[in-house]
Amino acid sequence: MPDTVMARPADARGAPAFVRAEGLSRYFDVSPPLLNRLLEGKPRQILRAVDGIDFAIGKGETFSLVGESGCGKSTVARLMVGLYRASRGTVEFDGHDFGRMTSRRAMAPIRSRIQMIFQDPYASLNPRWRVREIIAEPIRAYKLLSGDQAINARVDELLRQVRLTPADGVKFPHEFSGGQRQRISIARALASNPEFLVCDEPTSALDVSVQAQILNLMKDLQRELGLTYLFISHNLAVVYHISDRVGVMYLGRLAEVAPARTLFRQPRHPYTRMLLDTIPDMDMTGRQRTPVAGEVPSPINPPSGCSFHPRCPFANDRCKTERPNPIQQGDALIACHGVEEGRVPDGPIGTAQAA
Amino acid sequence: MADVTAPPGALRRFVDSDVFYSFRQSKVTVVAAIVTAIIVIGAFLGPWIAPHDTYDVRSLNLLDAFTPPVWSEGGNPSYLLGTDDQGRDVFSTILLGARVSLLVGFAATLFAMILGVLLGLISGYVGGTTDAVIMRIADIKLSFPAILIALLIDGVARGIIPRDMHDDLALYVVIFAIGISNWVAYARTVRGSTLVEKNKEYVQAARIIGLHPFTIMIRHVLPNVLGPVLVIGTLGLAGAILAEATLSFLGVGVPPTRPSLGTLIRVGNNFLFSGEWWMTIFPGVMLVILVLAVNLLGDWLRDALNPKLR
Numbered sequence A: 001m002p003d004t005v006m007a008r009p010a011d012a013r014g015a016p017a018f019v020r021a022e023g024l025s026r027y028f029d030v031s032p033p034l035l036n037r038l039l040e041g042k043p044r045q046i047l048r049a050v051d052g053i054d055f056a057i058g059k060g061e062t063f064s065l066v067g068e069s070g071c072g073k074s075t076v077a078r079l080m081v082g083l084y085r086a087s088r089g090t091v092e093f094d095g096h097d098f099g100r101m102t103s104r105r106a107m108a109p110i111r112s113r114i115q116m117i118f119q120d121p122y123a124s125l126n127p128r129w130r131v132r133e134i135i136a137e138p139i140r141a142y143k144l145l146s147g148d149q150a151i152n153a154r155v156d157e158l159l160r161q162v163r164l165t166p167a168d169g170v171k172f173p174h175e176f177s178g179g180q181r182q183r184i185s186i187a188r189a190l191a192s193n194p195e196f197l198v199c200d201e202p203t204s205a206l207d208v209s210v211q212a213q214i215l216n217l218m219k220d221l222q223r224e225l226g227l228t229y230l231f232i233s234h235n236l237a238v239v240y241h242i243s244d245r246v247g248v249m250y251l252g253r254l255a256e257v258a259p260a261r262t263l264f265r266q267p268r269h270p271y272t273r274m275l276l277d278t279i280p281d282m283d284m285t286g287r288q289r290t291p292v293a294g295e296v297p298s299p300i301n302p303p304s305g306c307s308f309h310p311r312c313p314f315a316n317d318r319c320k321t322e323r324p325n326p327i328q329q330g331d332a333l334i335a336c337h338g339v340e341e342g343r344v345p346d347g348p349i350g351t352a353q354a355a
Numbered sequence B: 001m002a003d004v005t006a007p008p009g010a011l012r013r014f015v016d017s018d019v020f021y022s023f024r025q026s027k028v029t030v031v032a033a034i035v036t037a038i039i040v041i042g043a044f045l046g047p048w049i050a051p052h053d054t055y056d057v058r059s060l061n062l063l064d065a066f067t068p069p070v071w072s073e074g075g076n077p078s079y080l081l082g083t084d085d086q087g088r089d090v091f092s093t094i095l096l097g098a099r100v101s102l103l104v105g106f107a108a109t110l111f112a113m114i115l116g117v118l119l120g121l122i123s124g125y126v127g128g129t130t131d132a133v134i135m136r137i138a139d140i141k142l143s144f145p146a147i148l149i150a151l152l153i154d155g156v157a158r159g160i161i162p163r164d165m166h167d168d169l170a171l172y173v174v175i176f177a178i179g180i181s182n183w184v185a186y187a188r189t190v191r192g193s194t195l196v197e198k199n200k201e202y203v204q205a206a207r208i209i210g211l212h213p214f215t216i217m218i219r220h221v222l223p224n225v226l227g228p229v230l231v232i233g234t235l236g237l238a239g240a241i242l243a244e245a246t247l248s249f250l251g252v253g254v255p256p257t258r259p260s261l262g263t264l265i266r267v268g269n270n271f272l273f274s275g276e277w278w279m280t281i282f283p284g285v286m287l288v289i290l291v292l293a294v295n296l297l298g299d300w301l302r303d304a305l306n307p308k309l310r
Helices: A002-006 A034-040 A073-080 A104-111 A131-141 A148-161 A166-170 A178-190 A208-225 A236-242 A260-265 A270-277 A317-321 A337-341 A349-354 B010-016 B018-025 B027-044 B090-126 B128-142 B146-160 B163-180 B183-198 B201-209 B213-249 B261-269 B278-305
Strands: A017-029 A046-058 A062-066 A088-093 A114-117 A196-200 A228-233 A245-250 A253-259 A327-329 A332-334
Touching: A017 A073, A017 A228, A046 A073, A046 A228, A046 A245, A046 A253, A062 A073, A062 A236, A073 A196, A073 A228, A114 A178, A114 B201, A131 A148, A131 A166, A131 A178, A131 B201, A148 A166, A148 A178, A178 A208, A208 A236, A228 A236, A236 A260, A245 A260, A245 A270, A253 A260, A253 A270, A317 A337, A327 A337, B010 B018, B018 B027, B018 B278, B027 B090, B027 B278, B090 B128, B090 B163, B090 B183, B090 B213, B090 B261, B090 B278, B128 B183, B146 B163, B146 B213, B163 B213, B183 B213, B201 B213, B213 B261, B213 B278, B261 B278
Parallel strands: A062 A228, A062 A245, A114 A196, A196 A228
Antiparallel strands: A017 A046, A017 A088, A245 A253, A253 A332, A327 A332
């Protein structure tokens, strides 16, 4: 399969991949209970939340995944930190494949090097714990420091690193605003000196002004500590701001992977283009645009062939029957028969449709 | 904010809290709390403040049997509420009986609580087959009346334990029997709350750190599911005291030599129709007051901890 080679790119600068997912899949069994299946003859139902995606992230790089609700972004995030086990495929971190690791013990050596920042700052901190204890938990769990004094000093340092004050450590999470809580969450994630941070929509629950602060903080920390980010978001503006490379997900698969600049200047995949068309823009006032029509189909019963074909204005018979594989086009990887065959024109989709 | 403001002391925070405010606002609750406190303290200090040691058979005088309360004709000032058929001071037996009742009530509730909370936590957190097995056992348990299970355990225990140890172990058997028949309420509540909590992101953060599931259950989930448990526990305490009284009344509870309120009511019941009403009425009134006060406290706690009712 020629595309397998293509699907294993190094990162944008040609450095070897630090984190790599290959054929990564996660299926959920959502079948009705056994009795219903036996008595009512209902079939087993498998939800393919993530269905064979490949990407690689270089050290110090920010790789983003974007897509509509239910496309499997968050499942990928959970797979990448080992909260879920992969149904198929591998997740490689610095040469360790942990996609199928079953025991906590097997994960232990790389545990402290991977951390996660969560979406909901109101749920991600234990309401009964003081901030100091929350941040110190990874340090104690991995026995990185011994003695309360050393741990307290480290927590103070972490609080300052996320632009809070050591005095905040004695408070409870409910005494903070959403943005401050997200800083606490980041401090906890940094406590174990991780190299790879998975950020699952870290700003989507915050006010716009606070979003920018958190994003800038994350960028600063990346520069200072050499962090590698996997950034999950549905907010394209945020993604453009923070990413080096972007993967567009649709229904558990990657539609397009490209450097952020390329993706936003020259989107190739019809889905990416429709997504970008939805960004409100002062220049676009009055311009005819094509909204992303319809809804994401059910991942329990995905469409045949290219899963985007029911919503794609360029779909033909091949799209309905054959699943497209990612093909290298310039510096982008695009899974689209239309782009491969040159059927998809470069102009805005709205005009193309009218023509 | 350069200076570190010291967190206010625990007592100060409690006095300032919403819960304490709603406590002060409700006169019924304050009275119930005072009554409960008096009974608990009285029962705790029973052996020292009771005018007669009714456990000491040598101190009993059969000639004093069936003395009516002090204000009735033939009353004896040294027996405030009269005496029973063996000449025991009713007031002293009530104090010592409340002690046994409260001991059994507290111990049985604590036992049910620990068992129920643990099983509920495991059931909710682990899920899958473990969850199904524990919950089906709970369903089976629920399909029997609690008192029937307590009777069954008591009967089995009497069959197993040697006869001469019956009286010594009776107390523990009752505690076990009542505890076993009450754990389901805790298990179900905790399981429900655990299912909610375990999907919250702070639990996932703990899982990413790689903590042992048991550590996560105890350190993270448990403190967040205890609120409802406290309410059920308070209401369950009243239930357990009543259950003990019922068992003792039926004659399978604690032995008459160290009577609880239920035993006193049963013994006195034999003489109710021959006119010696005080032997059964006073322990009965005591039981009603105690259970009512604890129940009122439980009701208040349930409302105070439920933000929707504020």
